Amino acid sequence: AQSVTQPDIHITVSEGASLELRCNYSYGATPYLFWYVQSPGQGLQLLLKYFSGDTLVQGIKGFEAEFKRSQSSFNLRKPSVHWSDAAEYFCAVGNYGGSQGNLIFGKGTKLSVKP
């Protein structure tokens, strides 16, 4: 069965420091991978996505992610974190063709930013 693991429940970084959020997936075929961000009480905003091709993808707000098939990972990175990046981050894998486009979400990683 498909699954997504985000090993870190909560991460705290200092403003200006670099960030890496981990995501591992289990999926038989080529996965469609997504990172979403959610501020408190808000909906989910898509940060970036990977379908195929270049394994380093750029997203909004200065985020990037790298797809590594050998490690079944899709880690999210940002070189310099801003206080406004504090939020919940969800990694997801899409399985269209199975359940008509259902997204399998990880449990999320809460990011706190220290001044």
Next chain:
Amino acid sequence: DTEVTQTPKHLVMGMTNKKSLKCEQHMGHRAMYWYKQKAKKPPELMFVYSYEKLSINESVPSRFSPECPNSSLLNLHLHALQPEDSALYLCASSARTGASEGNRNEQFFGPGTRLTVL
């Protein structure tokens, strides 16, 4: 227009009330979704509509009744809810016809309705 809108933003209801949540998109998407999200948890899929037909019901209690009156609108009718149904309800949409397989997986989310059941 790449926006999914949801109304109302907040809703407080008693256990005997009947209310409805509304979701709208004008991106031409032919798949629409309802999710329930409790605090500190990922969204849980409730229903999927594909081409205005219910295609997935994740064993949701009958006190939640979805409706898709046209390709742009999705409603969730609520009746006799319980306090444990209090949550953030999210709507999403995704492409179907003419889209790549990857884009059919990409879901666009609305801001949600914060529901409190007293």
